[in-house]
Each structure stands twice: as structure tokens, then as C-alpha cells.
Amino acid sequence: MEMEKAIKETHAYRCLECGKCTAVCPLARLNSIYSPRLTVERALWGGDLAHDRLLWSCLTCGACSERCQSDVAYAEFIRHLRTQAWKGGQSGECAHGGALQTLMRMMTKDLKQKRLGWLKRGLEVVERSDTLYFVGCLPYLEVIFQDLDLPGHKIARSTVKALNRLGITPMVLENERCCGHDLLWEGDIDNFRRLAELNLQTIEESGAQRVVTSCAECYHTLAVEYPRYVGGLKAEVIHISELLAQELPGLKASRKPIKRVTYQDPCRLGRFSGLYEPPRQVIVSLPGVELVEMERNRAQALCCGTSCWTNCGADNKEIQVERLREAKATGAELLITACPKCQIHFRCAMSDEKVGQEARIEVEDLVVLAANAL
């Protein structure tokens, strides 16, 4: 029954077996066993996918669906399959010792988090405001990925600074939970629902009219997935890049003069939400900054290589290196992204000393870049 529902909802039954999905799949190009087309076929013929390790390897980047003439929502189809497999006790192989998944599940419990330690003097936040900055997992990621020098706190601070510059004094919530994106896409739907419900309640209680995120995944999850699973927020959900693009104030040149930058479209912001242009508008409006596009951009952009901390391995690393090479090839000095996960994955790939100069490029979050100029 579940399978029928999944096939129906994701239009998998429409599959024409043309194979364009597989042709564009970044994973399939590296792993000859993996094929989105055959995955759909096998599912339609009643095959057992739950015990297939590769079920957890799909990046859910959505590149396939961009090319699909039949409008098969392949990433969501995978999500359905994973959800069912999960219920049957199956799961993917967690990276980072499963710490991130464990943290997410811990956040479904009764907690009194102390997650606002990153707030510094000079950043204006208030108890109650129309605007809520949904920080997401940044404080946790800062700790977990400190070896990668992930500037989790800096992204959060930059977001508040940017909002302040826009004349907005946001509120931030001490007991905000993880948005649940990774649990959702891994198939752990129950725990996702718990997180979503807790967040929904907390946000509603805060009285926020507008929820700003600095993370592409938080954005898409709050804006699109919450309404589907636990009911939508009354408040408007907006990614910081949209806000900045709409209301960009007077900008000053960055202290560090930067000339050429390139931009990585996060899957959840671009292909999943259609927000291709706002980040670019922000970038081009920065004084002295030139945006050079990578060969594959916008809907054709190559994924950062991993999602939901699952089944990461050699193939993922190759995708990352490939994308970094592409970025470097533009001649840009800086690779800008609007999702902390993209940044983690690129930094992780580059932490390998053996990765050559042709794939080495500094990575910065869009909001950090923008805040420097505000």
C-alpha cells in the first residue's frame, strides 16, 4: 500500500525508462551499479529495495527530476522508499559516528538547550519580535566540525548583523530544535515529525510573523515540508538571501578586497525552491565583487556530494572534488554557498592534503560575505 502511494504521489508510474535521469545523476556517473532509472523500474516491479545499500546513497539532489520529461519526483520517491525501509529496521551507514543523527533524536526530547552562546555584544536581538531568526544546527555544527574550521557561529552572527543592518531586530530561540531535514530524508519520519511539531509549537508561541533562515535545508523544510507533515507555520518563511536581495541597504566595500567569486546553488534552495537568483543578486550588488558562474549552474548545478550524513564515501568525495575543480576553474577566489552543509562537505574534501591545488578554493557562506560589506 505504502509503495502504491509512493508511486502515485511521485508520478513514478509515468516513468518512460528513457534513462535521462541516470545520465545526469552525479552518483551514477561514478558508480555503474547505481541507476535512478533502474531503481524506479525495480520498485515498479515489486523488487526489494529496502535491503539495497545504494538506496541510502542517492544524494536527493534532484538533478534527475530536472531532466525528467515525465515529472517523476525521484528524490521524494527515494524518500518514500527510505521511510518504508526505515520502518523495517533498515538504515544507511551514518557518517561522523552517527553523532548528528543522535543529536537530532535527542532534540525530540524534553530539553532545555543552551544554544545561544554564540551571541556577542553588538548583535541586537530581542525577546519578542515579528522576525524570528531560525538558527538551525549551526552551534552544534561549529563544535562537531571544528577540525574543518566550519564558521558556524560566524554564519549565525553574520545573519543577525545583516538583519540588524536591515533595521530588523530579530528574536532567537533558546530551545529551537533541529528542523529535522536530515531525519526526514533518511526515512526516520517519526522523529522528524516530533521535531517539526516541537518547532511549530515554539515558533507559534513566539508570535513570529516572519521566520528567517540562513540554511537552505532549514528553509525548504520549514517552508515546504512542515506544511505537508505537521501543518504550516502562520509565519512567512524566508531565506536570508531573499531578504537581502529584497532590501539591500547601502553597501560598503569589504575590508578584504575580493574580486571574483563563484556560487554553489544548494539543492534545497535552487532546484527544490527555485531560489536561483536572490543569492546572485546579493553577490553582484557587493561592491568590487564579480560573480563568475561555474559551467553547471542553477538547475544544472552539481550537488555538494552528500546528504543527510548517510552513505558517504569515495564516490561522494569524487563529486566534491569535481565540483571544487569546476569552481576553481572559473578563476574565482571564493566559492560562495548559501547552505552550511555545502560548506562542510567542500571543506571536508579539501581537508585531504592530497587534494591538489586545482581543487582548492576558499569557501564562504553568502551571509558572511554580505555581512562583511554591510
Add this chain to the structure above:
Amino acid sequence: MEWQEEHRQSSLVIGGDVAAARVALKLAQEGQRVHLVTRAPSLGQAPLGNLLPVEPPLLPELLAAASHLQITLLTNAQVTTVEGREGNYSVTLLRHPRYVDEERCAACGRCEPNCPVRIGRGSDGRAIHPPYTKSVPAAYVIEKRGTAPCRAACPIHQRAPGYIALIREGRYEEAWRAIKEENPFPSICGRVCDHRCEDECSRQRVDESVSVRALKRFVADWAYAKGKTAPLKAPLAEGPPVAVVGSGPAGLTAARELALLGYRVTVFEALPVPGGMMRVEIPSFRLPPELIEREIDEILALGIELKLNSRVEDIGGLLEEYEALFLALGAHRGRKLPIPGADLPGVLVNTDFLRRVNLGQEVELGERVLVLGGGDVAIDVARTALRLDAKRVEMACLESREGMPAYPWEIEAAEAEGIVIHPSRAFKEIVHTKGRITGVQCLDVTFMEFDEDGRLTLETRPGSEHLLPCDTVIFAIGQDPDLGFLSDGGLEVTLRRTIAVDPKTLATEKPGVFAGGDAVTGTAFVVDAIAAGHRAARSIDRYLRGERLRGEPFLPPKVELTEEEIAQRLSLGLASRRPRAQIATLPPSKAKRSFREVELGFTEEQARAEAERCLSCGLCSECLECEIACETGAINHEERPLELKVQVGSILLADAHELEDLSLPPETINAPSLPTPPPLTLRLPLEERDWRLDGEPRVGVFVCPCGGRIGEVIDVAEVCREAISLPGVVHTQEIPYACLIEGAESIHGAITAHNLHQAVLAACSCCSLDQICYSCSYQRVRSKVNLLRSPSFFEFVNIREHCALVHGDEPELATEKAKDLVASAVARARLMTVPLPKAQVEAWRCRGCGTCEEVCPAEAIKVREDGERLIAQVDLSLCTGCGACAALCPSGAVTAGHISDRQLEVTLEALLASPNPEPKVIVFSCNWKAYNGAEMAGLQGISYPPNVRLIRLQCLGRLHSGLILKAFELGAAGVLMLGCPPGECEHRSEGAEDLFKRTQALLGLLGINKKRLRLDSIPLGDGRLFAQKVKRFVRRV
């Protein structure tokens, strides 16, 4: 010269210290056959006699040497001679008995508390004890100094030291059992034995002998007062039929022993009552007849047929019905001197007189009785006569007062009752007037002597004739067996009118016919008759089994305590300084007119105080309590020194202390001390094989109660019940003594019968690896060597040190913990991994990033090109299994072999699944120092809270935030990371501090009190500190 080549491949290493073990290991690893010989009972005890536990860091090497298949370990052994020359030595070794089989002893410790003999100060230190904690081998040893003089002196080698030691402990029932081992007549011997034991007692060198006989009587009286029945059970009588003629002490003893061996025994008795001379010749004031009946009834209850009023006249006839015959006829025919008047009415004979009295028949006595004779029977006759209302009883004998054969105390008792003794008289005539006796005409004796055949040389003083007036004369000058019927039986009779036998075997000339007791020896004591019964039973058994007859069984040499030893035992309080207890008796004035028992026996207090006087000459009292406690049959008190010969090509002397007065050939090598090999590399001698399995595994759970060490605390049945409900478990079974070969065999049997893929053994072994570490023990190594030959994968959990020993005072919580541990092992077992603590790389997950290479302290993992990709590769010979690479691999491509991340997760899940007891605290410990601390806490019984669940990792560097967070996610109240003190890491890993801080930061973000996570360290082997730190942490959270 092929054999020489062969011997060149073998060596003898002399020494028992770590240096010797190291040399032996080295040679064995080079393929030599090694005999490792030490005079100590276990390895690691050098200098000899050191009873301190071996340093934990040295233990793995000792265990590796002891378990190496190429090494034969000979403990308690010394080199006596060396012959031959380099390349071909013939070495003679003397192996002293340990009395405990090294291969059968499970070191469960059941025996030790059962042993009544203290050998040191305080309550600890029993005669049976382990050489030291975790000794190698772990088999217990029995301290025997030799045969105690009392036991050596006793014709039946009674375990007097045994029952005395048991009385001292207030264990009368066991004491009774110990007496009954050799003596079917404790009440009787406790009253009338001539106790040669006391004559030999070493205590005489301090003051007076221990009152051994009275102690025996005390125990027998106690047992009968409590209504205890004989502790012996005869097997079904299916053996050949044996006839015993005579139901005296010799006959009944033989009957009992034969019945216990399974023979069908029939006893023939001429009289209407059984018991022989005990019943009819010992007066009831010395030996109440109801006691005799009781002891005889117990013997007959073994299934022996007794035919009363059955005088045997025809041996040939009996031999047609019975396959063997024991003639224990006794000596019931009293003798008279051939002097004038001996046949007068009123002249009685000892045996007739006593028999009539004891059987309640009428005896006519005059007022003035004269007993002729000076032996114990004469005294009995005189005292009996006194009680039959004779006005005046006197005794006369050939011997001088000092030369009287009766024991002095018997003579004293008689005199105390008013009996007058006339020594040194020769009897000429019984004088009478018209048939009425008026006295006995005597001469004074100046010299007398009996020769070997009983012939008398006598000199009297001329002219010393005088009359001892009396009206009744009773002869008590000895008695003979009634052998009239033997004349046509083909049996030889001696000059002394006894049956001729081989004194060692009691065999007569006629095959199948044996004889013993007074009929062979002439009048002797009950205990001699019992001895004859034992000897006869042994001979008859051997005869019927077609074996060559043999004499007495071996007894170790008699102990001669030195003055220093005696002084030491007194000063250590092993024997009290009190004087010998006096046995209460009826006052002679009351006693002499009644048949009431004269001697009253000890009170309980007296008995215990008297028992405390025993010097425990032989140390081990040979009470056999250890043998009874031991369920594995490991104990053999009869073990004897053994001479061994070995042929070796070379001899290496590792410890010169081992040699005494023996010089080795000059070319013998003094073993060089080898540099310390890292103990991490020591492994059990096992074969490599493939552990992979497809499909759902079938798991069996086996639980060892460890002879009660586990089973008396933990409800093993409940652990099994709980285990069978766990997913994947298809079989559970209690395995007594899993460390014995039988244990391993029954597990292997169950594995085959139930088609098991994996087995969980909950016992004392703790890791599923073949490594030998500080926490290992001889039993664990042996159990693993036995078990891991099976095609199944094993998960071992230690419910001994970690549950039973440490939480002994909280059995329910200890059981809960054992259930948790078993559940965690089952969960791990279902996720099969290679049982090696070595890093492994899952190729598809490896990003080739090199993080592993960076963190590996052993430089064992390197990123290398593999086709087009870079992939981490492990050099298994370098990898020490710390798992730091696995902990830090971002994608999880590296696993730490056994135990994998997933296995750690399911371990946590299983440990935290049950709510009992709440809240639970997880302790992650490194395999080396901290884990050893937990083991030691268990061994030393230093308790810590039972809600603690320990998870062992090869190294704390193996841990990552995910696992710690997982513990909190699953509800742990706290997580304690216990590692090595700084700079002491076995793996030289340094990851724990950073991990701790980072995880604390994450907990802080989650709003979880940071104090619920703690990083601490324990030095090696510190059980007390382990318990302390764990306790403190639990209190804090």
C-alpha cells in the same frame, strides 16, 4: 641418527619466572618443543616461594607460555639428573604432587571455604588455596607436610587430623563423616580404642597429647544424639557374592567395604547377636551395647545379609556358593592353665564369663573373686565381677606391676574401684575343700619371658609359696580362636593356634579364602580388627577383579615437626596453648556397683578446646572436605611424587634458584633475558578462519555457574529464561564449568545439535578476542583454547568478576546486570564481525582523506593508491587495534574490527534497555588499565554501585561523540570515560581529552549538565581506585 635430530628441536627451560616464560615462548615461536620446568606450583613466583600476585603487566606472557601448544609446563617439578651431551640430553625430573589436577581445577574456589585447616594468621589461608590470585596455572594447591604421626600410627590410618580440624570449626557432621571414612565403629573406638595415635602425637613435645580418642567419641555421641545416619551409600549390589564369617569388627568392616564396592555380602555369625567380641567381651560399662547395635545396623543397612546362629563348619561348602571368603572368627575360646583344680566348679574362663554377662545369662560368683591374668581383658573381667556384687575382687598375674600388659589407665581405673592386684605370681594349684575353692596357691616370680611362639620361660623364688584366698577363680590369661573345623578345610594353622596368612594381603593358602582379626593375630584391639577388615576387603576386591594382591596403600612419609615449626604454630595461634582436657568419669564409688558407663565424654566446649590444641602436623588434615566440595573431580589426595624422563637437545637455565645440589653440563646455556615483547601482541594459539555468515544468525546462550561462584549470587536459570526471549536466541543452557574440556564439549555438542552460528558464553571470560591481556586468567585462556576451535563465533561476557563477585551482597541487582550483559552479547553476536581487534576498511566508504593515517599512533594505516582511487590500507602486523582511526574516520569507513561501531551501539541499547535498576551509568573503559581495575575490584570483592554498566574498548581513543551521545539518548544518567593515566596509554593514543571536551560542549548546547560526562584514569590493577572513582561519579550524577 634421526632421533637426535628430533631432540635437537626440543629444549628444557628451567625456571618459573617471567624471564623463563619469555625464553620458552621465544623457543616455541621458533618451532621448538619446550619443557618449561619450575619447582614452584605456578609461573611467576620466582624467587621461589613468593606468594605475592604477579605484576599484571607480566601476566599475559605467563599465560601465553602456559597455553602455548609447543610448551609443556611442568610445575612442582625439579631436575634430578642430567645425562648425555649437547644435542641429546636425557633429563630426569621429579614432579611433586599438587594434589589438584591442573587441567580439571576450575579455580572456582568451592573447596577453600570448606577446608577446616588454617595455615596462616586470620581466617584466610586454608590448606587448599590458589598459589596466588590469578596464578598460572590457576589450579589450587594443597599444602601437605606429610602424614601426621597420629594418622601414621593408627592401624587404619584414621583421618584424625581431619576430624580434629573439623571439630575445631564446629563442623561435627563433617567430622563424623571423616571418621566414618575408615572407621565403621566410631562410638566403639571412641571408647575402647587403645589410641596409638595419642602415643605418637607431636603435642607431647609441648605438653600432653591431644585427646584424640575422646574427640572421636564426642563426635559419635553428637551424631547419634542428632539422629544422623551413615553418610555412606552403597551402589547396587551387583558384584560377585562374598561370605564373611564372623560379625566382629574385622568381619563387619570387610563387609562394609565390600558392600561399598558393590559386592553382595553375607555375614555368618555363630552367636545370636552380631558384634563379636565388641558385643560379648567388652563390658557394657565401657561400651554400652545399644551403641554397638546402632553402628552394626548402619553397616547392615548398606544391603548386607546377616545370618545369626550360623556357625560355619564347612569352608568348602561355602566356597561353592561364594566366590570369596573372609574368615574373621575372632578368638573366643578362653584358656585355662593346666594346674590342679583348674576344672573345679567355680573356676571360670574370661570369654565365657564376659559373654554370659553381656548376653544377660546368669553367672554364679562367690563373694571373693580372684582373676588370674594381667591384661586388659583380665581388668574387664575383674571390674565386671565387682559389678556383679562380688564383695571382694582381686587380680593376680605373672608379670610385675610395670610389666602388666594392661594399659596403665586401665589398671588405675581398676584400682580406683578397689580391686587389689597381686603381681609377679606363678599359680601352682587351685586349693579347695570338698570342691569349694578356698584360694590359689602361688609362688613369687623372679623372672619371666615369652618367646616369639608364645612359650614361657619362668623362674620362681623357692619357698615363696603362699595362698591367695578366694572362692571364685576366673582365668583371664588369653584366648584362642576356635579352629577345630579348619583341620579338614585345607588351611594352615600356626604354632600359636592362629590361621596362617600372608600378613600383607591376609590371603590364606587356599585361593579365595582370606582371614584376619584375632583369629590370625591372637587377641588384639578393635582397631586392629578393623584394619584387618580393610585389608581383607582390598585383597578380596583385587582377587575378584583378577588383579595381583597388594599390601597397604601408599602414605606420604610421617611428619617430624621441628621445634621451630611447633613454636611458630603456637605463636601464630594455629594451635592453642591450653593443657589437655580432662575426661569426666563417674566417681569410682558410684561406678563400681553399676554397669553405667564410667567415662562420660567431652562437652562441646571441651571438645572444641581440645581440638584447638592440635598442631596440624601435616598441614592438610586429609579430611577430604575439599574433595567433597569439588564438583570437577580435580582433587586427588593420593597423588604421589612422579618421576619423569624427557629427551631434549638443549637445556636453558633461566633461574639458578631452581637448582639445588645439581650442576648442569658446562655447555648448558644460561638463558639470556630477552627484551620485553609488547604484551598486546600475545594471542591464543588458534587457527585463522573465515567468520563471515549470510542470513539471520542463530544464537545460543550458555551460562556457567562457576561452581557456585556465579551461581550462588546470580539466578542462572533466570538469566537463561530471559536470554531465550531475546531476538535471534534459539537455545540456552547452563554449563557447569565451561572452562573444563567437558564444558567445551557440551557447548560444541549444543552448537551442532541446534545448528548455532553464534554462541554467547556468560562466564568469566570477558572479551571475544584471542588476545591475552592483563585481565586474562588461566581458566579463560583454557576455556577459549577449548571453545574457539568450534566453527561458531563466540561472544564472551564476564558475569563472574563483573556481577557475582562484585555485587555479591545484592544478588537481584547482580542478576539484572548479568541479564543486561548477556543481552548485549547476544546483540553483538548477531552482528558478526571478525574477532580481531584490528582496523578494517570498508572500501566504498573510504574517502581516502588520510585522517586515519594522521591519528594512527602505530603507523599501521596508510592511504595508498588502489586502482584509480586512494584507499586506506591496514598493516595488521602493526595495528594494535586501538581504534583511533575508526573513531575519527569521517565517513565511518574504518571499523575497529571487533568491536564495530554498530556493535557498540547495540551494546548500549541492550545495556540501557531494561529499566532495572534506574538510573544506569555507562562506564567506557580502555581494555588495559581501567578494565583491569574493574576486574581487580571484582576479584577483591570491592563493590561499586550495581547500576554501572561497563563497556570495554581497546582504547578510549576508540570512542567518538556519537557513542557518548547515544548513551545519553538511550537514557544513561551519566557516562564515565575511564582511561589510562596520562602518558601510559598502551596504544600511545591521545584522542580522549579532545573528544571529552568536544562532547561536553555538545552536551552543554543540549542543556545537559556537563558533569554527567567525566574523563578519568586508573593505574593498572587498582581495583580500589576503580571502585572509588566509579562510586564517586555515580553519586555525583
